[in-house]
Amino acid sequence: MRATLTSEFEAQTTRLTELTADTGDPGEAHTRDALIAATRQSVTQISDALRRMAEGSYxxxxxxxxxxxxxxxxxxxxxxxxxxxxxxxx
Incomplete structure (x- = not known):
């Protein structure tokens, strides 16, 4: 499970980097902002799960x-x- 979470964490942080670097079409800013927020939430949830694993409470x-x-x-x-x-x- 740790490998799965680590892999997903890496994928989501890469996605977040790409999303925040893409200024894109101003008309799509709302959609991009929503994707950034969802990706940040995912990164936080995965990071918390990895922390719980390290603490033994996962x-x-x-x-x-x-x-x-x-x-x-x-x-x-x-x-x-x-x-x-x-x-x-x-």
Missing amino acids: GMCAGCTTPIPPERLEVLPHARFCVPCQQKRR
Whole structure:
């Protein structure tokens, strides 16, 4: 899982660099800004997941402290919450 997260982190930071360097068409600035915001959020989430791995808390729900099911982590490797706790947060 660490390799997957590291690879995705590298891909997203590269994408962020490209997006912020591209001044592009002024008419597309709103779309570009939204992409930059989403990519920054992704980089932050992945970075947090890698930090949790280093601390030994990766895979534990930040809400109820139970293990997050491996199936959820495979789909969403940066998940901080189990499904029930995530639903409560909405």
